[in-house]
Amino acid sequence: MADLFHNLYLGFSVILSFENVLLCFIGCFVGTLIGVLPGIGPLATIAILMPITYNTEPVGALIMLAGIYYGSQYGGSTTAILVNMPGESSSIVTALDGHAMAKQGKAGKALGIAAIGSFVAGTFATLVIAATALPLSDLALSLTAGNYFALMLLGLSLAIILAGGSLLKAIGMLITGVMMALVGADQVTGEPRLTFGTDLLYNGFDIAIVSMGLFGIAEILRNLESREQRPVVSSVIGSLLPNRKDIGEASGAIARGSLLGSLIGIIPGNGATLSTFASYALEKRVSRHPERFGKGAIQGVAGPEAANNAAAQTTFVPLLTLGLPSTATMALVGGAMTLHGVIPGPQVVAKHPDLFWGVITSMWVGNLMLVIINLPLISIWVKFLKVPYHLLFPMIVLFCCVGIYSVNARPSDVLQVAVFGVVGYLLSKLRFEAAPLLLGLVLGGMLEDNLRRGLILSQGSIGTFIGEPLTLLTLSVIGIALCSALLPAIRKNRAYLGENE
Numbered sequence: 042m043a044d045l046f047h048n049l050y051l052g053f054s055v056i057l058s059f060e061n062v063l064l065c066f067i068g069c070f071v072g073t074l075i076g077v078l079p080g081i082g083p084l085a086t087i088a089i090l091m092p093i094t095y096n097t098e099p100v101g102a103l104i105m106l107a108g109i110y111y112g113s114q115y116g117g118s119t120t121a122i123l124v125n126m127p128g129e130s131s132s133i134v135t136a137l138d139g140h141a142m143a144k145q146g147k148a149g150k151a152l153g154i155a156a157i158g159s160f161v162a163g164t165f166a167t168l169v170i171a172a173t174a175l176p177l178s179d180l181a182l183s184l185t186a187g188n189y190f191a192l193m194l195l196g197l198s199l200a201i202i203l204a205g206g207s208l209l210k211a212i213g214m215l216i217t218g219v220m221m222a223l224v225g226a227d228q229v230t231g232e233p234r235l236t237f238g239t240d241l242l243y244n245g246f247d248i249a250i251v252s253m254g255l256f257g258i259a260e261i262l263r264n265l266e267s268r269e270q271r272p273v274v275s276s277v278i279g280s281l282l283p284n285r286k287d288i289g290e291a292s293g294a295i296a297r298g299s300l301l302g303s304l305i306g307i308i309p310g311n312g313a314t315l316s317t318f319a320s321y322a323l324e325k326r327v328s329r330h331p332e333r334f335g336k337g338a339i340q341g342v343a344g345p346e347a348a349n350n351a352a353a354q355t356t357f358v359p360l361l362t363l364g365l366p367s368t369a370t371m372a373l374v375g376g377a378m379t380l381h382g383v384i385p386g387p388q389v390v391a392k393h394p395d396l397f398w399g400v401i402t403s404m405w406v407g408n409l410m411l412v413i414i415n416l417p418l419i420s421i422w423v424k425f426l427k428v429p430y431h432l433l434f435p436m437i438v439l440f441c442c443v444g445i446y447s448v449n450a451r452p453s454d455v456l457q458v459a460v461f462g463v464v465g466y467l468l469s470k471l472r473f474e475a476a477p478l479l480l481g482l483v484l485g486g487m488l489e490d491n492l493r494r495g496l497i498l499s500q501g502s503i504g505t506f507i508g509e510p511l512t513l514l515t516l517s518v519i520g521i522a523l524c525s526a527l528l529p530a531i532r533k534n535r536a537y538l539g540e541n542e
Contacts, residue, residue, distance in 0.1 A: 252376070
């Protein structure tokens with residue numbers, strides 16, 4: 042316990058510097074704005090803004106990217122409640138009862154309880170991360186190359202299973218990402234691989250360029266082809282402070298949502314979205330009046346919002362302790378860490394304690410900022426919804442081009458972003474999900490490294506990958522999970538998700 046408080050003290054000494062507080066504020070502010078605007082999610086935003094972090098210290102860059110992520114999860118609830126337009130997929134559940142409360146003149150109470158639930162859940166999730174970080178890091182240090190190889194295969198397999206749409210398409214995208222990770226200089230010999238004699242590919246594919254094109258530019262192209270829908274915003278907000286009765290009714294839902302979200306966030310997949318649906322289902326089941334849900338039940342807002350924010354933070358646990366990103370967004374954050382010379386994994390705690398604990402404590406500071414800056418600015422956020430997309434998106438494209446060019450001053454980087462943007466747009470039209478490709482690109486190199494390291498240490502024996510209990514157990518779980526994806530009920534659900542992307 043003493044070590045925990047000492048580490049938290051170190052973290053607060055890092056985050057409370059002027060520069061880091063400013064970066065945390067920028068991340069939370071931009072993340073909330075992106076959450077409010079439908080169409081651009083945290084993945085695209087982080088991809089677009091990643092180049093501007095290159096000139097900052099690694100801890101400041103990660104603090105800002107983290108703020109963008111959980112800020113966007115928070116911001117989506119504002120428009121979900123006021124105008125029934127969830128800014129994020131994880132805010133869909135909040136709209137069910139939140140907008141119903143807004144129609145009853147209780148929009149302020151819904152926004153207030155969402156803010157309180159998010160802050161409480163964020164505080165709890167921060168303590169969960171702080172308490173589990175060191176044990177998980179110690180465990181990770183004892184893992185062998187075979188263990189890591191199996192865990193990465195598990196992460197890649199779950200990325201396939203949890204993706205929407207066709208299973209074969211998800212597998213194809215994952216394999217494409219892994220193959221892209223093999224392009225460039227060999228990690229051991231330095232010999233060029235799959236470069237086709239082009240010097241441009243000798244250093245491999247830049248994660249920032251690929252992600253900015255596939256998710257940033259492609260997302261803009263998709264939004265431009267759809268008809269703009271201007272929401273009708275109600276001017277009746279009401280009091281933003283829930284009364285004692287409201288807090289009493291919502292307290293249990295907030296507690297359950299915080300715990301559920303913290304646990305689900307660690308599991309690979311879209312933890313924030315999954316946790317909101319799970320929390321809503323749980324609250325409806327334990328409620329004495331389940332018939333109120335969908336008609337303005339405050340528990341239907343408090344529980345999912347708490348679960349959403351808690352899961353958004355605990356998704357950092359496997360990345361920072363094991364080096365395994367559990368979502369495509371975390372894969373992008375891991376790529377940003379690598380570009381700053383910090384390799385995600387168990388060595389982060391020992392080699393970069395200021396970064397590790399600074400990021401953890403920044404989550405609590407960021408959640409406090411979200412409450413302070415968002416409730417007074419509700420009317421401003423809603424006005425952003427009235428900005429025409431055809432004016433907003435060209436500015437974002439210009440920002441992308443300037444940002445990526447400023448990194449290496451190479452026109453070819455801008456052209457690559459454009460190419461990947463068109464590729465990402467075409468993939469979406471063909472119902473191919475790009476998230477497995479990004480995970481394959483990020484984990485492909487690590488997968489190869491652990492495969493080769495394991496074979497070298499075992500003198501070429503494949504027994505090192507099936508002889509250890511943990512490795513064998515993990516491979517068995519992979520086999521069971523892949524077989525379960527072929528079940529009719531799950532295939533039907535995947536098809537539904539693919540149609541509603």
